[in-house]
Amino acid sequence: MGAGRILGAGSPWAGALLVTLTVLRTHLAHCTEPPEHFLYQAKAECLFTNGTGRVRLVVRGIYDRQQTDHFDSELGVFVADTELGRPDAELWNKDPAILADARAAVDTFCRHNYGAVRQFSVDRRVQPKVKVSPTTSGSGPHSHLLVCSVTGFYPSGIEIKWLKNGQEQTAGVVSTELLQNRDWTFQILVMLEMSPRRGDVYTCQVEHISLRGPLAVNWEAQSDAARSKMLTGVGGFVLGLIFLVPGLLIYLKNKKGRPVPQPAGLLS
Structure with missing residues (x-):
């Protein structure tokens, strides 16, 4: 099941929204002085079952965070949720053009945009990158x-x-919250507190819909002596390079300054 909440440009709901605001201003003028700042929203939800086998459209009118009216494609009419939304619902239900556009929007809006939404969100698969570090x-x-x-x-x-x-x-085991990146992918850290012994193998195993099977990354514990030997070897290699490079440079410099010996036959 998926939901789309953004109305596209040129939507048949644009005219309905203008009517809504006009009726709302008129209604408020007859009741009480409207506040200096208020917010009216229209939210559309496309609910898909079995792809586009069954599609339901729900459009909600919201005034200052309170739902005043809505249209449900399964009912086929506008319904008032508050007294403030009653004039709107009654007006739209009496207008054949608005009512026809609302009923047709299941196809013209929801099914029409399903392909684009499916390509980006429903069918999109990006494999995770996994790294283990102590x-x-x-x-x-x-x-x-x-x-x-x-x-x-x-x-x-x-x-x-x-x-x-x-x-x-x-x-x-401790996990951070799931974080969303700018490219709409996600990331997360999962930590394990441990007291490793030599030879212990720790595995971070990841299962995701983009993978054919579980992805496992291993980390093997080493003893302090093994780590010391490794560091000693690395240190010796670095020291060897330090002494080798100057000696090589001196050798090449001296070799460049020597005269090239000539064959004996050319000197006679």
Whole structure:
């Protein structure tokens, strides 16, 4: 089921809205002095079931956040919800042109715009990007956080699980709110508090309608000794480069300044 809430330019409702405002101003003038600032809104909803197999149109007239009248395509007439909306509903129901446009809008407005709405929202699929990164938690001396960053997916429905050595983890899992990006995709962070031991494998598993199956990104815990060896190796490699580069530059400079030896036959 989908809903569209924006009236298009040139909509048959434009004339009805002008009539609404005219009647509203006249009605207020007969009752009481209208406020200096007020807001009148008309909201249209297209409700789809089984694609366009069944379509229902509901248009609501709202004055200062209170619904005054509405049109329901399943009823085929305008209905007053307050006394303020009664003159409007009675006037529109007596006007054959307005009533005909309202009844036809299920096709001219809802079904007509269904293709564009479906292409952007209903059929749109964007796969999520998943990244796992560790960070230190301040809740304990040996506690850490694993952060699963899931970004750039559409639609918003998504399921994210944390696994430890294949077993789902529920304790210590914290999630941020679902955030919408400027391109209408979504992002979310799901964090797991852990106390890793060497060899433990943590998995962020993501299920989304755009994926053929669950997407899993692993992170394996390493011991402090292993991390120290890795850092030592990286440090040694960097130091080697520091000493190697100047020596190579000196060698190339000296080689450039030497005379090129000539074959013995050319000197005789």
